[in-house]
Amino acid sequence: MSVIDDIKSRLDLVELISETVKLRKSGRTLTGLCPFHPHKNNTPSFAVWPDSGNWRCFGQCNEGGDAFKFIMKRDGVDFAEALRSLAQRTGVVLTPRSPEQQERDDSLDHLRRLLDDAAVYYHHLLKNSPGAQHARAHVAGRGLSDKAVEMFQLGYAPDAWDAALKYFTAKGYAQQDLLDAGLIVVKDETENVKVFDRFRDRLMIPVRDERGRMTGFQARALKPDALPKFMNSPQTALFDKGRTLFGLDLARKAIREAQAAIVVEGNLDVVAAHQAGFANVVSSQGTALTEHQMRLLKKHAPRIILALDADAAGDAATLRGLNVAREALDRESEITFDPRGLVKTEGRLGADLRVMTLPPGLDPDDVINANPEQWRQIVADATPVVAYVIRVLTTGRDLDDPKVKTEIAATVLPLIEDVAQPIERDTYRQKLARVLRVDERSLAVRATGSTRRPTRHTAAPGAEAAAADPDAESSAPSAPAAAQAVSKLEAYCLGALLAQPDLLYKADRELQQLGLPKLAAGDFVAVEHQLIFGALTAALEQVDHDPVEYVRLQLDPTLQPRLAGLLAAEAPPESLPGLRAEAGPTAARTNEELLAAVLRLRKRTIDAWLRELRFLAEDAGEQGDVRAEAFQQEISRQAVARDRVDRALARRGKRGERPPKVGLR
Numbered sequence: 001m002s003v004i005d006d007i008k009s010r011l012d013l014v015e016l017i018s019e020t021v022k023l024r025k026s027g028r029t030l031t032g033l034c035p036f037h038p039h040k041n042n043t044p045s046f047a048v049w050p051d052s053g054n055w056r057c058f059g060q061c062n063e064g065g066d067a068f069k070f071i072m073k074r075d076g077v078d079f080a081e082a083l084r085s086l087a088q089r090t091g092v093v094l095t096p097r098s099p100e101q102q103e104r105d106d107s108l109d110h111l112r113r114l115l116d117d118a119a120v121y122y123h124h125l126l127k128n129s130p131g132a133q134h135a136r137a138h139v140a141g142r143g144l145s146d147k148a149v150e151m152f153q154l155g156y157a158p159d160a161w162d163a164a165l166k167y168f169t170a171k172g173y174a175q176q177d178l179l180d181a182g183l184i185v186v187k188d189e190t191e192n193v194k195v196f197d198r199f200r201d202r203l204m205i206p207v208r209d210e211r212g213r214m215t216g217f218q219a220r221a222l223k224p225d226a227l228p229k230f231m232n233s234p235q236t237a238l239f240d241k242g243r244t245l246f247g248l249d250l251a252r253k254a255i256r257e258a259q260a261a262i263v264v265e266g267n268l269d270v271v272a273a274h275q276a277g278f279a280n281v282v283s284s285q286g287t288a289l290t291e292h293q294m295r296l297l298k299k300h301a302p303r304i305i306l307a308l309d310a311d312a313a314g315d316a317a318t319l320r321g322l323n324v325a326r327e328a329l330d331r332e333s334e335i336t337f338d339p340r341g342l343v344k345t346e347g348r349l350g351a352d353l354r355v356m357t358l359p360p361g362l363d364p365d366d367v368i369n370a371n372p373e374q375w376r377q378i379v380a381d382a383t384p385v386v387a388y389v390i391r392v393l394t395t396g397r398d399l400d401d402p403k404v405k406t407e408i409a410a411t412v413l414p415l416i417e418d419v420a421q422p423i424e425r426d427t428y429r430q431k432l433a434r435v436l437r438v439d440e441r442s443l444a445v446r447a448t449g450s451t452r453r454p455t456r457h458t459a460a461p462g463a464e465a466a467a468a469d470p471d472a473e474s475s476a477p478s479a480p481a482a483a484q485a486v487s488k489l490e491a492y493c494l495g496a497l498l499a500q501p502d503l504l505y506k507a508d509r510e511l512q513q514l515g516l517p518k519l520a521a522g523d524f525v526a527v528e529h530q531l532i533f534g535a536l537t538a539a540l541e542q543v544d545h546d547p548v549e550y551v552r553l554q555l556d557p558t559l560q561p562r563l564a565g566l567l568a569a570e571a572p573p574e575s576l577p578g579l580r581a582e583a584g585p586t587a588a589r590t591n592e593e594l595l596a597a598v599l600r601l602r603k604r605t606i607d608a609w610l611r612e613l614r615f616l617a618e619d620a621g622e623q624g625d626v627r628a629e630a631f632q633q634e635i636s637r638q639a640v641a642r643d644r645v646d647r648a649l650a651r652r653g654k655r656g657e658r659p660p661k662v663g664l665r
Helices: 003-010 013-018 067-075 079-090 099-128 130-141 146-152 163-170 175-180 248-258 267-275 291-298 310-314 339-349 364-370 372-380 385-394 402-417 422-436 440-446 479-499 503-513 527-539 547-554 557-569 587-623 627-654
Strands: 024-026 029-032 046-049 054-057 155-157 184-189 192-197 202-208 214-221 230-232 260-264 281-283 303-308 324-327 334-337 352-357
Touching (some): 003 067, 003 079, 067 527, 079 557, 099 130, 099 155, 099 163, 175 184, 248 260, 248 267, 260 267, 260 291, 339 352, 364 372, 385 422, 422 440, 479 503, 479 587, 527 557
Parallel strands (some): 260 303
Antiparallel strands (some): 324 334
């Protein structure tokens, strides 16, 4: 039994969730109000299946999973942290770290202590040093209160070449520690080695990860002619600007409550926003929002709003190439607004990505300090990325000129085709046709070569529940047996896909031909399998690394043993039940076995969804809920989908290509 299975076997899921949600009994299921989104009424949309160890929100979230997923979503932590939390709760002892891991962790902890000391040092100077008077005046001039300064531990680096160097070496830190933490610079000019402070005469802004641990600094110049205006810590073992969001440790709760995260460029804009009560604001620290940063935010809320200033937002001439570039705060790089990249990432993450435009010449803190109500309205008026691009490209253009219409269509249509949801694509195409005053069919012709993709949704996370399925061939297996079958089927599919990642494209085409969504993380019950599958799909989106190597690099260390097990345990075709004895282990048969297993996986997902829908329909009927009819309609749609999968499996059986009998339901 794995550590994860051991934790699940000891854990009382109902007790865990009841600490956050007030549950009521409804047959063999419990229901309550979802803790992850606001409620306009008191209609329960959150269900827990104790027998299968799963939960699901049927409301705004449309998410579900097991105990690990619940802790990850409730507390805003990654899988490793959820594992440690539940292991401690259940008394499960995690595998001791290797000497190498222990040494690395100790080294990182040492650097964090140094950075913590540095934050205290700089903060003390800002509050007390006579030489920091101009820094205090700058902070006051931005309207920042003492409370805000304390909350974000703002500081001041003195105007000296070696003040920090002398202070920290006197405290016992080695020069190498200071170099590793990014606090000093070492220049080797022939035989003359110079060592000096990286940050001098700057307002110091400590940067922390989402758990509040120090990673580095952003430092703002205080002299008008000092360059760069903003200086970040260099890339270190702790600091990676593209993987950190300033203020997220303080914004997590507010983001979950607002169901939206607002991303601004400047760190001091975040300080001003939190001071004014807008605590769901974070900063990308003067760079383009990366996919990793979006994934961090998506853990806490479905909507991400980018705050662009009017200069970046209004440059239609540049935006025609689907890139808006402007000089970054440090004048050394560019902030790139890439709508096409954002739309593709939005589809992969299932996020709602929007753009808000600030008034000309104003930064977020200008708007917030002058008129908080105006800030609220700008946030409320934020538009989806595609709608925003259409508006910017068409504003002030001569839309009677056929060549202008053609130019705009040629720019916007590829962006529309990258949208994941078919209904959204159709809506944007209709909107573009109305704005350009052309027949929508001409736009469809212009977008030749594009294919209609089925609606992408997160399938129900396989509640192998006790509620029997009337249409099933037999009654549902017991919870332990179901879990074992689930593990075998999922492990086979994941192992085969990791061995031959390109087969995922083939599996997706097979599902699309049946009018079904592509294989998704929600088709896997085990949260560790969901995370590994997510890493695999991300691996196929990049070209710099071998897919499996990319998965290894991206996956949390606590999941590496599971990954190794999947890579080693993928069963050869001849060892799987259901193959004819005369069939040889050819590549074609391996492909067919995997495709059949994927169909079984999707059938199990649909069956679980049907069981949950029937429960919802019955419960809604008893409560007189008007949603009962909608649930019945969805049951009919899912029944059709299941019939398609059954027919596809039957056709394979007739060809003598029976699927492996591992966890058939």
